[in-house]
Amino acid sequence: MLPRLRRAALPYLLLLPALVLELLIHLVPMVVGIVMSFRQLTQFFIRNWSAAPWTGFGNYRVAVDFSAPIGKSLLNSFWVTCSFTLLAVGFSWLLGTAAAIFMQESFWGRGVLRAVFLIPYALPVYAAVITWSFMFQRDTGLINHVLGDELHLVGEKPFWLIGDNSFAALTVVAVWKTWPFAFLTLMAGLQNIPRDLYEAAAMDGASVWQQIRQITMPALRPVNQVLLLVLFLWTFNDFNTPYILFGASAPEAADLISIHIYQASFVTWNFGSGSAMSVLLLLFLLLVTAVYLVLTSRWRDADA
Amino acid sequence: MCIHRIAAATSLIVALAATACDKGGSTASTTGVANNASPTPPKTLTYWASNQGASLQVDKQILEPELKKFEEQTGIKVNLEVIPWPDLLNRILAATASGQGPDVLNIGNTWSASLQATGALLPFDDAAFEKIGGKGRFVAAPLAATGAVGKPPAAIPLYSMAYGLYYNKKLFQQAGIANPPTTWDELVADGKKLTAGGKYGLAIEGGNQSENIHNAFAFGKQHGADFFDAAGKPTFDTPEAVAAIKQYVDFIARDKIAAPGNAEYAANQSVTDFATGKAAMLMWQVAGANLKSHGMNPDQYGMVPIPVPVGATGLKATSSMVAGINLAVFKNSKNLDGALQLVKFMTSKDESVALNKAFGSIPPVKDAQGDPAFATPELKTISEVLATRAAPLPQVPNESQFETLVGTAVKNLFAAAAAGKPTTNESVKAELTKAQQLMPAS
Numbered sequence: 066m067l068p069r070l071r072r073a074a075l076p077y078l079l080l081l082p083a084l085v086l087e088l089l090i091h092l093v094p095m096v097v098g099i100v101m102s103f104r105q106l107t108q109f110f111i112r113n114w115s116a117a118p119w120t121g122f123g124n125y126r127v128a129v130d131f132s133a134p135i136g137k138s139l140l141n142s143f144w145v146t147c148s149f150t151l152l153a154v155g156f157s158w159l160l161g162t163a164a165a166i167f168m169q170e171s172f173w174g175r176g177v178l179r180a181v182f183l184i185p186y187a188l189p190v191y192a193a194v195i196t197w198s199f200m201f202q203r204d205t206g207l208i209n210h211v212l213g214d215e216l217h218l219v220g221e222k223p224f225w226l227i228g229d230n231s232f233a234a235l236t237v238v239a240v241w242k243t244w245p246f247a248f249l250t251l252m253a254g255l256q257n258i259p260r261d262l263y264e265a266a267a268m269d270g271a272s273v274w275q276q277i278r279q280i281t282m283p284a285l286r287p288v289n290q291v292l293l294l295v296l297f298l299w300t301f302n303d304f305n306t307p308y309i310l311f312g313a314s315a316p317e318a319a320d321l322i323s324i325h326i327y328q329a330s331f332v333t334w335n336f337g338s339g340s341a342m343s344v345l346l347l348l349f350l351l352l353v354t355a356v357y358l359v360l361t362s363r364w365r366d367a368d369a
Numbered sequence: 370m371c372i373h374r375i376a377a378a379t380s381l382i383v384a385l386a387a388t389a390c391d392k393g394g395s396t397a398s399t400t401g402v403a404n405n406a407s408p409t410p411p412k413t414l415t416y417w418a419s420n421q422g423a424s425l426q427v428d429k430q431i432l433e434p435e436l437k438k439f440e441e442q443t444g445i446k447v448n449l450e451v452i453p454w455p456d457l458l459n460r461i462l463a464a465t466a467s468g469q470g471p472d473v474l475n476i477g478n479t480w481s482a483s484l485q486a487t488g489a490l491l492p493f494d495d496a497a498f499e500k501i502g503g504k505g506r507f508v509a510a511p512l513a514a515t516g517a518v519g520k521p522p523a524a525i526p527l528y529s530m531a532y533g534l535y536y537n538k539k540l541f542q543q544a545g546i547a548n549p550p551t552t553w554d555e556l557v558a559d560g561k562k563l564t565a566g567g568k569y570g571l572a573i574e575g576g577n578q579s580e581n582i583h584n585a586f587a588f589g590k591q592h593g594a595d596f597f598d599a600a601g602k603p604t605f606d607t608p609e610a611v612a613a614i615k616q617y618v619d620f621i622a623r624d625k626i627a628a629p630g631n632a633e634y635a636a637n638q639s640v641t642d643f644a645t646g647k648a649a650m651l652m653w654q655v656a657g658a659n660l661k662s663h664g665m666n667p668d669q670y671g672m673v674p675i676p677v678p679v680g681a682t683g684l685k686a687t688s689s690m691v692a693g694i695n696l697a698v699f700k701n702s703k704n705l706d707g708a709l710q711l712v713k714f715m716t717s718k719d720e721s722v723a724l725n726k727a728f729g730s731i732p733p734v735k736d737a738q739g740d741p742a743f744a745t746p747e748l749k750t751i752s753e754v755l756a757t758r759a760a761p762l763p764q765v766p767n768e769s770q771f772e773t774l775v776g777t778a779v780k781n782l783f784a785a786a787a788a789g790k791p792t793t794n795e796s797v798k799a800e801l802t803k804a805q806q807l808m809p810a811s
Contacts, residue, residue, distance in 0.1 A: 107809060108486055108487050108764070108766065109486055109487065109488075109583065110496040111462065111465050111466045111487055112465050112466070112468070112487050112488050112489050113488075114466070118465075133806075134803060134806035134807055135806075135807060138807070139610050167563065202633065203629075203630045203633055204628070204630040220787075222630075224632070224633055224634050224787060224788060226632045227576060227632060227780070227784035227787070228577075228784045228785070228787075229550065231789075239450060312455075312533045312576075312635060313455075313578075313773075314578060314773065314776075316781070316784065317781070328773075329458060331462070332770075332773045333773065333774070333808075333809060334462070334483070334770060334806070334809075336808050338809075
């Protein structure tokens with residue numbers, strides 16, 4: 066009885082130091098943020114928070130009142146973020162998977178190519194994204210030069226950093242920045258698949274496509290489960306890319322939720338409202354994660 | 370296996386909660402930004418300077434020798450930090466929230482009333498003014514941009530600036546224009562003559578919120594628009610404000626005297642365009658040093674006050690905001706006396722001359738203005754505009770929100786105009802109404 070109990074407790078004991086630190090570093094600001102969301106914390110009170118009046122769910126009501134301007138713009142920002150996340154994660158995963166599978170075969174220059182693929186991941190975000198913003202400039206940028214002057218694909222030079230095209234620009238940069246991580250993770254996952262499975266399949270006359278579908282994909286499922294979740298969270302919460310690309314006031318078409326909340330709190334100095342939006346975002350992401358984990362785990366159980 | 374999965378799921382959720390909360394928690398965690406947590410020893414001061422020169426390094430090279438002099442005079446060592454503009458307001462807010470900040474700091478003078486409302490800055494009442502040599506030493510116009518009317522100023526003027534119209538002499542000559550424009554009709558007519566062969570009449574910083582708001586304000590004054598009513602309530606979308614902002618956006622939309630690409634300029638590209646002859650006119654505050662760094666010498670350009678409507682008088686003849694930098698004392702300073710000594714030093718005649726000379730601005734201190742360094746045609750024009758034709762931005766607590774929201778509205782309008790969408794009274798009003806609705810209710 067006792068040894069069994071002790072064995073069961075071991076993982077929790079091992080996790081304890083990390084958990085305590087995690088709580089200290091993350092839980093305290095989180096609780097502060099939640100408390101702030103119930104107060105009318107504007108510029109008049111930031112010097113002395115405790116004097117800020119309580120508003121109950123006032124900040125939340127404003128945030129989710131989708132018929133009023135503040136709620137409407139938050140909702141718009143939410144949809145923009147959802148479509149951006151879907152596209153950016155989808156393309157990053159697709160590119161990462163394709164590249165990882167191709168890189169399984171050994172060929173001349175494979176090592177170099179692998180290193181090249183990882184460059185976007187290794188570059189400092191600021192340096193990389195600011196370079197993109199130069200490339201996206203309308204009159205002097207490389208993108209318009211290639212599209213317009215060299216390939217003659219566009220007549221009038223389009224804007225990329227303002228207006229509706231900014232969504233495309235943002236997605237391209239996000240995919241460029243994110244896919245090497247998918248590539249790296251999947252490449253590691255592929256190392257764990259025994260080669261003889263493929264040999265056996267080839268003996269049985271399975272095509273490459275069938276091998277990918279029947280062997281590679283099922284074997285990568287645990288990796289993909291975590292990878293997609295992490296990519297989703299990172300992309301949904303991405304602040305650096307839009308901030309460096311567009312500055313503090315992003316065009317409506319690329320108004321990601323993190324920038325939107327930043328605007329709501331820092332730029333209009335209404336920290337209570339910004340906190341309420343953050344808490345809503347947190348609840349949404351928790352819900353998505355929980356549903357995702359339950360669903361994917363169930364599939365795995367059914368498989369086993 | 371099962372425990373494994375639960376553990377993994379738990380740690381993921383915790384990590385996720387943490388990432389999500391980084392955004393919300395940032396207000397709390399920014400307290401870490403101003404991390405001079407140790408109590409300030411009485412013989413040192415921390416000074417946050419704004420970025421006035423071509424780079425942070427240039428500012429340091431200008432300020433450090435002067436602060437050395439202060440140390441020799443008073444024995445107080447000043448720790449200088451030059452803070453880039455995009456960070457300055459956030460740093461001040463973080464310092465306000467945490468109570469841990471600098472002793473003395475520069476602020477954009479348009480923020481005076483907003484920061485005054487936070488209560489973070491030491492009010493300059495008569496006693497405080499006495500310690501820095503009296504209120505009478507300062508020029509009236511910049512002193513009007515130091516906080517709400519009827520309250521002791523939250524800061525005092527350090528560097529003064531005003532907008533002027535810079536024009537390229539050679540391009541004007543080639544187009545056969547004898548004199549620079551003094552009215553908007555003339556400016557548009559000249560602009561059309563100058564717009565040819567890939568060159569444009571006017572360069573505009575259309576993606577830059579601050580430039581947008583400064584121009585929107587001056588245009589607004591000329592049309593009789595006040596963006597706040599007497600009670601401090603926002604009135605962004607009045608017919609006068611719509612007319613003012615439409616006139617500004619029309620430089621790209623209707624008059625086509627500015628290049629459509631200007632709509633995304635936010636990093637001083639318009640100054641570069643003017644300096645390299647791509648555009649013949651530029652509305653800017655003290656551009657001299659900036660133009661020189663791009664290879665344009667003072668004899669190649671002229672500078673006159675920004676045009677006004679035909680026959681405008683009084684407030685409708687306002688041609689610039691009162692631009693400038695104010696010096697403030699952080700109320701939580703452990704060394705208020707030393708902080709005031711530093712303020713007195715920085716605004717003394719000799720320092721005012723030296724610093725304003727180095728940064729190309731005008732001293733807001735009366736006895737420093739007589740120095741021959743400020744007798745150049747450009748600086749004389751700026752002095753005159755400041756004295757007679759400049760008005761301060763609204764001195765209300767919500768001013769900084771106004772800057773962001775209306776600045777963004779104008780940016781959006783420029784973006785739409787550049788993309789070829791029509792700019793109408795309705796489209797301008799819609800953007801301004803939206804900006805007004807996003808203002809905090811209180």
